[in-house]
Amino acid sequence: xxxxxxxxxxxxxxxxxxxxxxxxxxxxxxxxxxxxxxxxxxxxxxxxxxxxxxxxxxxxxxxxxxxxxxxxxxxxxxxxxxxxxxxxxxxxxxxxxxxxxxxxxxxxxxxxxxxxxxxxxxxx
Numbered sequence: 361x362x363x364x365x366x367x368x369x370x371x372x373x374x375x376x377x378x379x380x381x382x383x384x385x386x387x388x389x390x391x392x393x394x395x396x397x398x399x400x401x402x403x404x405x406x407x408x409x410x411x412x413x414x415x416x417x418x419x420x421x422x423x424x425x426x427x428x429x430x431x432x433x434x435x436x437x438x439x440x441x442x443x444x445x446x447x448x449x450x451x452x453x454x455x456x457x458x459x460x461x462x463x464x465x466x467x468x469x470x471x472x473x474x475x476x477x478x479x480x481x482x483x484x
Contacts, residue, residue, distance in 0.1 A: 368465045369463065369464055369465075370463055373428070373429075374397065375426055375427060375457060376395055376456045376458050377411075377455050377456075378393065379393065379395065379454075380452045380453070383450065386449055387448050389412055390412070394409045394411065395409060397458070414445060426455050426457070441454050
């Protein structure tokens with residue numbers, strides 16, 4: 361890989377988002393252990409897993425930040441659980457970094473003068 365290609369790369373963590381129910385009653389539909397994965401920009405649901413759209417709406421703004429490298433003492437690095445947005449619900453979502461993958465700016469940008477072949481169209 362050339363230095364120019366290397367300078368174009370950036371890293372994102374793959375994530376696993378799992379429903380956990382603690383000592384407080386879950387009043388929303390949260391089933392312990394249901395999960396989905398985040399790989400790049402994709403949300404991947406396996407085996408008919410389900411997540412409340414209201415909980416997902418609360419999670420979505422935080423997932424891109426959890427994907428990026430952060431300082432060890434940044435709360436994005438140390439705090440793994442996100443509460444259900446319903447203040448009366450005990451459901452939480454544990455976000456775990458599971459892997460790390462490299463992306464190319466040219467393969468992910470929409471800027472016409474910087475655009476390359478999209479990563480999902482590249483042959484493996």
